[in-house]
Amino acid sequence: MTWPGDTWPGDPFDLPREAALLAAANRTTLASDRRLAGVVAPGSAEELRAVLRAAVRDGLALHPVSTGRNWGYGSRRPHRNGAILVSLAALDAIEDYDEVTGTVVVGPGVTFAALAAFLASRGGRFQPPRTGSSPGSSVVGNIAERGIGKDLYEDMAGHLVGLAVMTADGGLHEVGPMRGPILPPAGPDLRGLFVQGNLGIVLRARIRLALTPPVRQVVAAALPSHGALAAFVEASRAALQIGDPWLRVEIVNAARAVAQDEESPGAPWLAYATVWGKGPEDLALRARTAANLLGRCGTGLEVCAPDDGPPAAPSTTGLHSAYHGKPFAMPDDPDPDRDRCGVLWVTANLRHHGGEVAGITEAFETIMSAHGFAPALSLRAIDGRSLRLVAGLFGDRDRPGDDARATACAEALHALMARNGIPVGRRTSAQEVGQDLDQNPGDARLARALKRALDPDEILAPGRGIPAGPPLPGLPLTFGGPPDDPVLDDLARQMAADLDGLVAGLPEGLARDARAALAAYAGKHPTFFGLYYRPTWSFLARVALPGPAARHRPRLRRLHALTLFLHLWDDHLADGQLAPTLGRIHLRSCAWSAMEDEAAALSRAAGLPDAPWRDAAAAYLEAVGAPPEPADLDAALALARREAALCTIAPGLHAALAGEDAAALARIIEDFAVAWRIVDDLQDIGRDAAAGRRSTVRLALTGAAAGAWDAAGVGDPRALAALAARLGPAVPGLVARAQAALDAARAVAQAHGWRDLAADLAASRVVIPDVAAPDPALR
Numbered sequence: 001m002t003w004p005g006d007t008w009p010g011d012p013f014d015l016p017r018e019a020a021l022l023a024a025a026n027r028t029t030l031a032s033d034r035r036l037a038g039v040v041a042p043g044s045a046e047e048l049r050a051v052l053r054a055a056v057r058d059g060l061a062l063h064p065v066s067t068g069r070n071w072g073y074g075s076r077r078p079h080r081n082g083a084i085l086v087s088l089a090a091l092d093a094i095e096d097y098d099e100v101t102g103t104v105v106v107g108p109g110v111t112f113a114a115l116a117a118f119l120a121s122r123g124g125r126f127q128p129p130r131t132g133s134s135p136g137s138s139v140v141g142n143i144a145e146r147g148i149g150k151d152l153y154e155d156m157a158g159h160l161v162g163l164a165v166m167t168a169d170g171g172l173h174e175v176g177p178m179r180g181p182i183l184p185p186a187g188p189d190l191r192g193l194f195v196q197g198n199l200g201i202v203l204r205a206r207i208r209l210a211l212t213p214p215v216r217q218v219v220a221a222a223l224p225s226h227g228a229l230a231a232f233v234e235a236s237r238a239a240l241q242i243g244d245p246w247l248r249v250e251i252v253n254a255a256r257a258v259a260q261d262e263e264s265p266g267a268p269w270l271a272y273a274t275v276w277g278k279g280p281e282d283l284a285l286r287a288r289t290a291a292n293l294l295g296r297c298g299t300g301l302e303v304c305a306p307d308d309g310p311p312a313a314p315s316t317t318g319l320h321s322a323y324h325g326k327p328f329a330m331p332d333d334p335d336p337d338r339d340r341c342g343v344l345w346v347t348a349n350l351r352h353h354g355g356e357v358a359g360i361t362e363a364f365e366t367i368m369s370a371h372g373f374a375p376a377l378s379l380r381a382i383d384g385r386s387l388r389l390v391a392g393l394f395g396d397r398d399r400p401g402d403d404a405r406a407t408a409c410a411e412a413l414h415a416l417m418a419r420n421g422i423p424v425g426r427r428t429s430a431q432e433v434g435q436d437l438d439q440n441p442g443d444a445r446l447a448r449a450l451k452r453a454l455d456p457d458e459i460l461a462p463g464r465g466i467p468a469g470p471p472l473p474g475l476p477l478t479f480g481g482p483p484d485d486p487v488l489d490d491l492a493r494q495m496a497a498d499l500d501g502l503v504a505g506l507p508e509g510l511a512r513d514a515r516a517a518l519a520a521y522a523g524k525h526p527t528f529f530g531l532y533y534r535p536t537w538s539f540l541a542r543v544a545l546p547g548p549a550a551r552h553r554p555r556l557r558r559l560h561a562l563t564l565f566l567h568l569w570d571d572h573l574a575d576g577q578l579a580p581t582l583g584r585i586h587l588r589s590c591a592w593s594a595m596e597d598e599a600a601a602l603s604r605a606a607g608l609p610d611a612p613w614r615d616a617a618a619a620y621l622e623a624v625g626a627p628p629e630p631a632d633l634d635a636a637l638a639l640a641r642r643e644a645a646l647c648t649i650a651p652g653l654h655a656a657l658a659g660e661d662a663a664a665l666a667r668i669i670e671d672f673a674v675a676w677r678i679v680d681d682l683q684d685i686g687r688d689a690a691a692g693r694r695s696t697v698r699l700a701l702t703g704a705a706a707g708a709w710d711a712a713g714v715g716d717p718r719a720l721a722a723l724a725a726r727l728g729p730a731v732p733g734l735v736a737r738a739q740a741a742l743d744a745a746r747a748v749a750q751a752h753g754w755r756d757l758a759a760d761l762a763a764s765r766v767v768i769p770d771v772a773a774p775d776p777a778l779r
């Protein structure tokens with residue numbers, strides 16, 4: 001796996017060495033103010049899972065692509081600024097070719113060229129898909145964008161049989177049949193959720209291949225006017241609605257033909273019908289039907305000779321139009337991003353209705369010409385019911401003004417479509433999705449509910465396909481940290497070594513997985529225990545163990561390291577942030593029994609019964625395993641105390657062995673846990689509200705603010721914005737409550753003469769950063 005620098009997980013913005021890679025990834029053929037902040041290229045599902053975990057931990061958005069050649073729609077640029085590109089090009093396996101069903105399973109890195117070579121090597125029974133774009137682009141990427149195929153592959157997504165997708169929680173799901181019969185089995189069909197959506201990352205797709213027909217013939221005619229265009233669209237409807245898969249219709253205007261370096265048709269429009277057949281008679285019949293259709297509406301009918309050659313292999317021919325606006329010809333290795341070609345597509349879904357098609361194409365031509373573009377248009381008939389209109393804005397990004405012209409023209413075309421209720425077929429990544437789903441509140445609510453359930457942290461391509469919830473960032477509160485202290489740094493290292501000792505006892509494969517997960521959690525911290533605020537463990541160094549009790553120090557440290565680890569591990573296994581693999585569950589069991597052994601041994605050494613630590617462990621298990629729904633804020637904070645009970649076992653024993661007040665040291669840990677819960681919930685307001693969690697913030701809200709939180713939780717797209725405006729009064733109250741818990745802890749430490757611990761707690765005051773534009777909710 002290539003990390004952005006060698007620092008992520010941890011710090012994806014530390015990228016100086018990767019600047020060139022990042023600059024290349026950010027190249028695109030259109031103006032966009034969305035930029036990538038980093039690039040990762042996972043080489044396996046496991047590596048992808050680690051990327052997802054790091055993204056959740058760091059609150060970063062991911063932008064998955066297959067080969068990233070989405071030229072004219074934003075290339076690799078994300079919908080959300082600052083996202084990390086996840087390139088899946090390395091996953092390029094071709095598997096499970098099945099001649100009976102005519103299907104094959106491809107990874108996202110499988111290009112059109114690679115699949116064509118594979119199918120040729122298997123005898124060419126099935127025709128490879130191809131598009132007008134690069135042979136080096138991805139079959140999966142094209143399907144994920146609902147791309148347009150050539151020849152017998154028109155609607156690429158229509159060839160999707162099944163998918164293997166990874167959701168944001170790292171779960172791998174097979175959606176639709178990945179083997180065996182290709183009919184979806186009984187139950188709902190979820191495949192469409194992952195096409196132009198942002199609910200998962202596609203790791204494999206099973207696609208239905210088109211049989212290679214023995215013979216083919218092309219019939220063409222010029223359409224001299226918009227009237228002739230309308231007549232041809234009308235005339236072709238019935239033939240296409242019959243559902244003959246061996247008939248395809250494409251119409252291009254003169255500007256599109258010229259952009260493609262083809263001869264000008266000498267008429268405004270040129271219509272092609274391609275027919276295939278089992279043999280000469282079959283073909284002749286179809287060709288006659290096509291010729292009749294075109295002859296009735298067009299002029300200069302041309303019936304090409306039947307062609308029994310192999311299907312056209314994917315080639316770069318279709319990319320000529322990308323270079324139409326450049327002062328140089330298309331090179332042998334075309335790359336419109338590198339060559340700063342201006343390409344921006346506007347795609348509209350139309351009814352197969354002559355008058356509507358003629359009207360909208362005429363309006364497109366007017367708008368494009370007014371913006372200084374040759375109005376390059378093509379129409380792709382699908383099934384006699386729908387047509388795709390694709391408008392190409394071709395320019396030169398090195399020519400001043402071209403970018404702005406293209407953006408303005410695309411906006412004008414989209415505005416025209418919105419006025420006329422014409423849906424967008426494919427969006428660029430230069431803008432986040434929003435408006436069109438918003439026009440249909442039912443769709444928006446359902447889509448948002450799915451997004452919330454599958455990607456509550458909104459890490460997957462936010463703004464693509466399903467609109468992101470209105471941003472309600474968490475409040476940037478934190479605890480102040482005690483000044484650097486080598487004693488505490490050393491202690492954290494020793495605790496990490498204690499934990500590693502446990503991991504080292506696992507079988508090698510499980511140990512590797514556990515180490516990777518712990519390292520991902522540690523992120524930018526030097527050790528895993530850097531994740532925990534210091535007052536939760538600094539007592540190990542701050543509260544003296546006099547005389548012979550000092551020999552228990554390593555066991556106390558190990559016990560506390562285990563309880564802190566279990567606290568986090570259990571929490572994330574329970575809420576799904578950590579995929580519950582057998583290895584992770586096994587590690588948890590080992591940690592739990594090691595914790596019990598240490599607690600029992602230390603209790604014996606302190607001359608105490610086992611009951612107190614066993615009660616604390618039971619209280620913890622109950623609070624975490626079967627938490628009651630807190631009725632109010634006090635109940636929620638009492639629950640936070642019980643959840644911290646496990647982490648009070650070592651402090652209690654430490655104090656007892658030191659001849660100090662066990663309950664007092666345990667109380668300090670609990671108070672800190674209360675403050676931490678509040679701060680954590682304030683940091684996560686947006687996420688929790690969108691997920692409908694009854695966090696301490698929700699419990700502190702009343703009236704309209706509480707109503708807005710609840711509405712956001714059931715997917716009302718406007719509720720988060722309303723909540724942001726109403727949060728104000730609750731926040732200072734919660735901050736004060738967190739600070740009061742810290743003050744109480746400090747008072748206990750002072751009363752018992754634990755001066756250094758009191759100093760740690762004093763330094764941990766709740767910090768409200770001095771932000772340039774202070775959030776009114778904080779003041």
Ligand SMILES: Cc1cc2nc3c(=O)[nH]c(=O)nc-3n(C[C@H](O)[C@H](O)[C@H](O)COP(=O)(O)OP(=O)(O)OC[C@H]3O[C@@H](n4cnc5c(N)ncnc54)[C@H](O)[C@@H]3O)c2cc1C
Nearest residue numbers: 066067068069070071131132133137138141142147148202
């Ligand atoms: C001159 C020219 C002609 C073109 N002709 C055509 C044409 O005939 N038909 C056509 O369809 N396009 C065409 N294109 C547009 C584009 O180049 C192709 O659609 C190309 O296949 C997309 O790039 P890709 O396959 O590398 O997909 P990617 O860029 O990898 O993916 C496209 C998008 O799909 C999503 N995605 C991709 N992979 C995954 C995944 N594994 N999991 C989740 N989401 C994913 C992402 O949002 C990504 O941005 C043309 C472009 C140009 C410049």
